[in-house]
Amino acid sequence: MSSMMALGQFVFGLDTLAYQELQRSTEWRHPTNSRVGARPARQFTGVGEDTITLTGLQVPEFRGNRRSLDDVRAMADAGKAYALVGGTGVVFGAWVIQRVQETGSVFIAEGIPRRVDFTLELARVDDYLADPAGGAGSSGNPEADNDDFWQWWML
DSSP states (O other): OOOSEEETTEEESTTSOOEEEEEEEEEEEOOEEEETTEEEEEOOOEEEEEEEEEEEEEBTTTBSOTTHHHHHHHHHHHTOOEEEEETTSOEEEEEEEEEEEEEEEEEOTTSOEEEEEEEEEEEEEOGGGOOTTSSOOSSSOHHHHHHHHHHHHTO
């Protein structure tokens, strides 16, 4: 099975959920301070929101697993941060699931959709908030938790 991307232990691919579009939005914070007779002064205060939106189409009779969206919802219900790793091994950091949306259409007699369009919204959190088990760091030391987390994923 080829992997497009993995979020924690959930692997995106043709046999589960294959996204067709990945949109990433990253912000940086530059608050302003008004000045008399001049433009507002800006100061860089750090990184802002980093979000990923995955959209795709699932046709369970052809490819994919009807339970995949339920699995993702269960991960979101846990409220944990998960490592996001690309299919080539690129580590994107720790992410939480903010939103799962699905639209079923082309129903069979039992009310089961033959086509499911889906959208998943992920938000990046500080990397030390995730560990290999997909939960909050255990040592209370962000540096140590981060090192253990990345060493595990590099195996």
